Every structure is written in structure tokens, then in C-alpha cells.
Amino acid sequence: MPEPSLKIGGQVVIEKEDFGKLFDLLAGMGYRIVGPTVRNGAIVYDELTSVDELPVAWTDEQEKSTYRLKQQKEKAYFDYGPGPQSWKRYLHPPAARLWRAEREDGGFKTEVGSEEIPKYAFIGVRPCDLHAMSIQDKVLTGGKHEDTAYSLRRKKAFIVAVNCRKAGGTCFCASMGTGPRATIGFDLALTEVIDGERHYFVVEAGTDKGAEVLRGIPYREAGELEKKAARETVEKAAGEMGRELDTTGIKDMLYRNLEHPRWDKVSERCLTCGNCTMVCPTCFCTTVEDYTDLKGKHAERRRKWDSCFTTDFSYIHGGSVRSSAKSRYRQWLTHKLGSWIDQFGSSGCVGCGRCITFCPAGIDITEEVKAIRDETTAEVKVENSARPENTDDRPRL
Amino acid sequence: MADLEREKRTTMNSETAEPMAAHLYRVRRKQRETGDTVSLEIEPVNGMGIRPFRPGQFNMLYAFGVGEVPISISGDPAAPERLVHTVRAVGTVTEAICTLGGGDTLGVRGPFGTCWPVEEAAGRDVVVVAGGIGLAPLRPALYKIRSAKDKYGGAAVLYGARSPEEIVYRRELEEWRTGNDLDVLITVDRASKEWGGRVGVVTTLISEVSFDPPNTVAMICGPEAMMRFTVLELQKRGVTEDNIYISMERNMKCGVGLCGHCQLGPFFVCKDGPVLRYDVIKPFFGKREI
Numbered sequence: 001m002p003e004p005s006l007k008i009g010g011q012v013v014i015e016k017e018d019f020g021k022l023f024d025l026l027a028g029m030g031y032r033i034v035g036p037t038v039r040n041g042a043i044v045y046d047e048l049t050s051v052d053e054l055p056v057a058w059t060d061e062q063e064k065s066t067y068r069l070k071q072q073k074e075k076a077y078f079d080y081g082p083g084p085q086s087w088k089r090y091l092h093p094p095a096a097r098l099w100r101a102e103r104e105d106g107g108f109k110t111e112v113g114s115e116e117i118p119k120y121a122f123i124g125v126r127p128c129d130l131h132a133m134s135i136q137d138k139v140l141t142g143g144k145h146e147d148t149a150y151s152l153r154r155k156k157a158f159i160v161a162v163n164c165r166k167a168g169g170t171c172f173c174a175s176m177g178t179g180p181r182a183t184i185g186f187d188l189a190l191t192e193v194i195d196g197e198r199h200y201f202v203v204e205a206g207t208d209k210g211a212e213v214l215r216g217i218p219y220r221e222a223g224e225l226e227k228k229a230a231r232e233t234v235e236k237a238a239g240e241m242g243r244e245l246d247t248t249g250i251k252d253m254l255y256r257n258l259e260h261p262r263w264d265k266v267s268e269r270c271l272t273c274g275n276c277t278m279v280c281p282t283c284f285c286t287t288v289e290d291y292t293d294l295k296g297k298h299a300e301r302r303r304k305w306d307s308c309f310t311t312d313f314s315y316i317h318g319g320s321v322r323s324s325a326k327s328r329y330r331q332w333l334t335h336k337l338g339s340w341i342d343q344f345g346s347s348g349c350v351g352c353g354r355c356i357t358f359c360p361a362g363i364d365i366t367e368e369v370k371a372i373r374d375e376t377t378a379e380v381k382v383e384n385s386a387r388p389e390n391t392d393d394r395p396r397l
Numbered sequence: 398m399a400d401l402e403r404e405k406r407t408t409m410n411s412e413t414a415e416p417m418a419a420h421l422y423r424v425r426r427k428q429r430e431t432g433d434t435v436s437l438e439i440e441p442v443n444g445m446g447i448r449p450f451r452p453g454q455f456n457m458l459y460a461f462g463v464g465e466v467p468i469s470i471s472g473d474p475a476a477p478e479r480l481v482h483t484v485r486a487v488g489t490v491t492e493a494i495c496t497l498g499g500g501d502t503l504g505v506r507g508p509f510g511t512c513w514p515v516e517e518a519a520g521r522d523v524v525v526v527a528g529g530i531g532l533a534p535l536r537p538a539l540y541k542i543r544s545a546k547d548k549y550g551g552a553a554v555l556y557g558a559r560s561p562e563e564i565v566y567r568r569e570l571e572e573w574r575t576g577n578d579l580d581v582l583i584t585v586d587r588a589s590k591e592w593g594g595r596v597g598v599v600t601t602l603i604s605e606v607s608f609d610p611p612n613t614v615a616m617i618c619g620p621e622a623m624m625r626f627t628v629l630e631l632q633k634r635g636v637t638e639d640n641i642y643i644s645m646e647r648n649m650k651c652g653v654g655l656c657g658h659c660q661l662g663p664f665f666v667c668k669d670g671p672v673l674r675y676d677v678i679k680p681f682f683g684k685r686e687i
Contacts, residue, residue: 098417098418099415099417099418099419101461101462101504103461106500106501106502107421107423107442107501107502108421108461108502109421110418110419110421110504112415112417112418139655140655143653143654143655143668144653144654144668145416145653145654145655146416147655148415255662255680258684258687259684284655284657285656285657285658286650286651286655286656286657287650287656287658288464288465288650288651288656290462290463290464290465291462292461292462296461296462299461299462301417301459301465303417306650306656306657306658308657308660313648313658314647314648314658315648316646316647316648317487317488317491318487321647321648321686321687322686322687323686324686326686327685327686327687331660331687335660338663339660339662339663342663343663343665
């Protein structure tokens with residue numbers, strides 16, 4: 001029987017057998033459940049109808065330019081690292097219509113958006129991705145103008161986070177202060193524990209909404225041993241982090257090194273394919289495309305993800321501002337780790353490692369930063385930053 | 398149920414506040430400025446009031462089915478009902494906009510961006526330096542300064558065009574000059590024999606006007622190379638970096654800081670610019686391919 005003591009921050013235990021009831025309950029509340037599932041040799045996020053579609057007993061190996069699924073003995077649901085997709089796909093979709101217009105009476109009239117805003121329940125959100133969501137919130141809703149559709153999708157979403165049991169080979173969230181334990185932005189946070197024959201989840205409620213949902217499924221208060229097991233699970237993940245990135249004074253370090261020879265070196269390898277921007281959970285850049293029908297009576301404006309690695313991205317009449325690969329890689333890295341801090345008060349990087357895993361040329365953001373830092377050129381000191389100095393370069397949320 | 402209703406209403410409200418939605422305007426008057434440049438005076442189709450703008454701000458102009466471009470407002474801020482943009486045909490969208498005629502419809506979003514320090518410059522000398530169509534974003538500032546001339550010390554307009562045929566607002570510049578409202582100096586890069594005026598780059602005009610450098614505010618708009626040399630020249634004369642303002646140009650898709658295209662170092666040109674104070678932009682200005 002559910003106990004009445006459930007409150008925010010409280011930890012309870014849900015047995016594996018009862019886990020499916022969370023899906024049923026959320027579906028009954030009208031949520032479209034999105035979670036990890038195996039497809040085409042990768043773990044992707046898609047709409048799920050039952051826990052059986054979760055990647056049971058699957059894990060992955062990740063290294064530079066390497067992503068490989070493999071089966072394991074333990075029948076864990078959440079033993080994989082960040083895959084090729086992020087939740088950005090659902091909150092800030094790759095393509096959307098902004099408005100359409102019809103010719104009439106010599107002029108035209110427009111009709112805005114009107115797409116249905118879905119109510120999602122995200123299952124299995126990693127701590128790094130919780131931070132990514134919070135960073136995108138600031139970008140897309142924190143300014144004078146907000147992305148209204150994003151804002152609504154975000155407000156409606158129910159978030160079930162999963163603390164990491166394993167760190168992937170390209171993960172560096174510990175050094176970015178974004179994981180491997182969920183601390184912000186979730187309704188419920190699960191730690192999956194497999195202890196011999198026992199398989200259960202230690203669940204923390206992060207919001208009242210989360211606590212309310214928990215009350216609808218069988219649970220009991222977590223014992224000290226279970227809490228300890230959950231804690232140790234995450235500590236183990238923190239200890240096996242594949243990489244790290246030193247963020248001390250990183251913004252000024254990068255601004256000082258805009259002409260560092262390393263940019264030339266990395267551009268010899270960078271294919272400017274934009275993969276890193278597509279898999280990044282915080283990259284938010286978009287472009288718009290205008291369409292008409294053949295008669296020219298109906299027009300539409302669609303928005304889609306864009307990448308600063310294309311020459312079109314910075315095109316103004318006469319040519320691209322950033323025509324070289326070197327300048328485009330520099331733009332991406334210095335924005336992600338440096339100017340993002342000036343713009344939004346935190347780093348744009350959460351240490352998920354996707355850009356390392358999915359770079360076909362094996363470029364590693366942590367290596368590039370280290371190379372620049374190890375041999376900094378004492379060039380231009382940026383005296384006049386546009387905004388107040390922020391000495392803590394990690395995401396502040 | 399009540400929740401659902403409330404949610405629906407919020408959706409509706411936020412949709413009407415959608416920053417990406419264009420307002421429909423109609424071309425009221427079209428004025429040819431040069432071979433490839435026109436000024437369009439536009440009015441709202443549904444008669445709804447035009448939001449006031451400040452000199453230096455821009456609007457996103459949309460040509461049906463073709464696309465959208467950022468264009469500075471070039472009309473008089475004291476008469477916002479005559480919303481004017483000066484457009485040079487340099488690409489598909491600007492070409493489509495330049496072919497619009499009286500009565501044609503276009504979409505408008507804005508006004509966006511920062512403005513020239515017209516108020517802050519009161520009591521001081523003002524030097525305006527423009528290159529080519531870069532005079533367009535400065536014209537609203539000049540209207541304002543001209544209408545309150547006694548509030549300023551001296552006010553000079555230094556204008557450079559590639560050729561005499563490419564001088565914009567020629568009649569108006571002449572009026573300002575002859576009316577002694579503003580010190581107007583014009584130069585062209587190259588000229589035929591008929592041109593009786595100055596030939597040379599715009600920076601050569603700086604030594605021709607008198608102003609009190611420590612007490613001068615400079616506003617510059619033109620190609621980046623032109624702005625870079627103008628800044629150097631002004632600095633030589635003793636104008637301080639924090640009194641020099643430039644207007645930058647970058648690719649823009651949204652105009653409101655959401656699409657990421659217009660980044661220049663830590664700045665989004667659409668919301669932190671286009672007008673930027675030189676000492677603030679200096680670490681990134683003039684760096685190759687930033």
C-alpha cells in the first residue's frame with residue numbers, strides 16, 4: 001500500500017514488476033510516452049507503449065567516432081549512454097511550420113502556427129540532458145522574445161530522469177558539474193539497482209506533480225540499504241568517467257586565443273558536416289525556408305535546425321562571413337564553451353560527449369580545449385566584456 | 398477541464414504575440430534612389446498603428462513566398478506613420494522587395510535592435526560617417542539631430558559613395574548642406590569628368606571638418622573595412638573609443654535572438670546590435686571571419 005509520507009526529495013522504492021504501472025498511469029493521464037528503444041543499431045528516443053520496448057539488457061560502447069550497441073547479462077533498462085538523439089528533438093523539433101500565407105485581393109493574409117502542442121512524458125532523461133533542457137529554456141524562453149511553442153511543450157512535459165549507472169567512454173559530465181546524478185529539472189528521478197536477484201528502482205520525487213504520480217503506483221519508503229545502493233551506483237558512474245574538461249576561466253582563455261594555431265590544425269580534420277551540432281542537446285540554431293505552391297498562391301515559412309558549420313549560416317550579400325572551416329569550428333567551440341557564458345550566464349556544454357562519439361573525424365572537444373589551454377597565446381586580453389564577469393564557467397541553473 | 402480551457406487561451410494569446418509572425422503592410426510610395434536602390438514608404442494593411450521606432454533599428458521585411466531580410470528603417474522617427482526602408486537589390490529577397498510597386502503587400506516584423514545614441518549626444522559635437530547605403534540607417538538619427546540642432550554643438554555628415562550615381566538621398570543631402578543645418582561633405586571613390594566634388598575614400602573627409610574630439614560622439618555605418626579605417630582616423634583625431642558607435646551587419650533569420658545566425662563574439666547583432674559601442678565590440682571587430 002502506498003504510504004502517505006511522500007514528499008519532494010523523499011526516496012521510495014518501486015519494484016521492477018511495478019515499473020510498467022508508471023507507463024500505464026502516465027498514458028492514462030493523457031501523456032505521450034517517449035523513451036529509449038533500440039532501432040537500427042542505436043538507442044533512440046521514440047513513443048513507447050510499454051516497458052518491454054525499453055532497451056532491456058542493451059548497453060553501448062562509445063569512443064571517438066565509435067558507437068556500438070552490445071548485449072549484456074544484466075537485464076537493466078537504462079544501461080546505455082547518451083545516444084545520437086537528444087530530447088531536443090521533441091522540445092525544439094528539427095522542423096516546424098511557423099505560418100502560412102494565402103494570396104487574396106491583390107495582397108495576402110497569414111495564419112500563424114496552430115500546430116497541436118503535445119503533452120509528453122519523457123522516460124529516461126539523463127542528468128546531463130536535464131541540464132541541457134534547462135540551458136535551452138534560458139535560450140528560448142529567457143529573453144525578451146520567447147519561442148512560444150517550445151515554452152508550451154516544456155511546460156506540459158513530465159520528466160522521469162534516470163541517474164547513471166555507467167559512464168560512457170566519451171562522457172565528461174562530472175567535470176561540467178551536470179551529472180551523473182540528477183539534481184534539477186525532473187518530476188521523478190530513478191536510480192536503477194540490480195543486486196543479485198533483486199531489481200528495483202529508488203525513486204526521488206522532484207516536484208509535487210511527480211509525487212502525485214508516484215502515489216498512483218505501488219511503492220514503499222526506501223530503506224537505508226536501498227538508498228546506499230542507489231548512492232553507490234551513481235558514485236561508481238562518476239568514478240568511471242571517460243573524459244574531463246577543465247573549465248577554469250575558459251571564456252577568457254578562449255577569447256585570448258582566437259588566433260591560436262590549433263584552430264588551423266583542427267580544421268585540417270574537421271569535415272564541417274555539422275554532426276556535432278545536430279547531436280548536441282543545447283545547440284539551438286535554426287534557419288527558415290520559404291515555400292510557395294506552383295501557382296504562387298499559397299506560401300509557407302518553415303523553420304528547421306541549422307548549423308554554424310555551413311557556409312550559408314553566416315551568408316550576407318557578397319559572401320559568407322565565416323568561409324573557412326577553421327573559423328566555423330572556432331565559432332562553434334568558442335560559442336559553446338565561451339561566449340555562451342556571456343550570453344546566457346552558463347556554459348552551453350553539458351559534457352554528454354555526443355559530439356565526440358558522432359564526429360566522423362574523431363575530433364574531441366576536450367582534447368581541443370586542452371591543446372589550446374596547454375599552449376595559450378598571450379594575445380588580446382578582452383578587457384571589455386559585454387556583460388558582468390562570470391567566474392564560474394559551469395552551467396549555473 | 399478548466400485547466401484545458403485556460404491552456405487553450407494561453408496558446409491563442411501567445412500565438413498572437415508570436416515574434417515570428419509578420420504584420421502586413423502595403424507600399425504607399427516608391428522612390429528610386431540609385432540604379433539598384435529604392436526607398437519604400439509603407440503603411441499597415443489593417444490600419445493598426447505602427448509601433449514607434451528609434452533611429453538605427455531595423456525591421457524584417459518579407460516578400461511573399463521569396464523570403465525575409467533585415468532592413469534598417471530610414472525614415473523620420475517623428476513621423477512613424479511614414480515608415481520608410483531603403484533597399485538595395487543584392488539578392489533574391491531584396492530584388493523581390495525592390496520590384497514591389499504602389500499597393501503591393503509585404504510582411505513586416507519589428508522594430509528590432511539597438512539605436513544610435515542621439516539623446517546621449519546632446520550638448521556635444523556629432524560626426525556621422527556613412528559609406529554607400531550605410532547612410533540609410535543613419536538618416537533617422539540625422540532627422541532627429543537636425544530637428545533639434547540647437548541641442549548639439551556641431552553636426553557633420555561625412556558621406557562616401559562608390560560613384561556619383563550611387564549617392565543616396567542626394568537632394569536631401571544638398572538641402573541639409575545649403576540650409577546650414579548640418580555640415581555635409583561628400584566624396585566618391587571614382588568619378589567621371591562631370592563630377593566637380595571630392596574624390597577619395599570617406600576617411601579623407603575627417604580632417605576637413607572641425608569638431609572638438611574629446612567632446613564628440615561619432616556614428617558610423619558602412620562596409621566593415623570602411624568602418625575600421627574610420628575608427629582609426631577618428632582615434633587619431635582624439636575621439637575616444639567609448640564615444641564611437643558602429644552599426645554591424647550579419648545574417649539574420651529571426652531578428653529576436655532565437656536563431657543564432659547573427660552572432661559576433663558574445664553578441665547577437667539582432668538584439669545586442671546592430672548599433673554597438675566601439676570599445677565594447679573592439680575585441681571582436683576586425684578579427685578575420687568572426
